[in-house]
Amino acid sequence: MRKEARRGKVLVSGLIVLFCAPVTLSGDERTWIYAVLIYTGCSVAFACLVVIMWSDPGVVKRSPERCFPQPKSIIEALSESKGVNKIQGNVKVGEHVFCGRCLVWRPAGTKVHHCSICNRCVYGFDHHCGVFGRCIAAGNIRPFGLIIMMGFATFWTWLVFLSSELLWDLGFQGGYGEVIASVALATFCTWLLLLIIVKACCVCPHKQ
Ligand SMILES: [Zn+2]
């Protein structure tokens, strides 16, 4: 997971440098609006990264009240020396569910799932993110959504800026034609990237 978390930090920091470098180096007054948008997007994304990395995703905390009394079937399985890893599934007792892997009672009436990578139960679990090395759950799903939105929005703005610079150098200087061509090219590339990412994603196999 540490390797995963490092990957996430390097990826976001690398993208921030990649997006900020051209507008910073350009120093062109004509494109100041792109600089403002890109710096804003990167600042928000960085703040989201900090929250995702260092906040509690919503782990069901272990405590004597949360762990005991254990259901009979769990006590039997443990006494037979099956070991915690051999106990499969959850034990339902009335309204309450006991997780047979991390051995805690899940609070009744809440959406809790077990993450098989972190080996813990988490409130509002959505998936385990392989990029950030964190469960994405109730505590961090908003900054996670925002960092993705900022990523695409900043990527799009960065492409519009690059297209505009390219068209300017090719002689299409000023006018609506240059703006429309830049926006169209950037939108097409962003849509293509989005399509590739959606195709590559699948249902989280770690949700139990
Ligand atoms: Zn669990």
Ligand SMILES: [Zn+2]
């Ligand atoms: Zn996890």
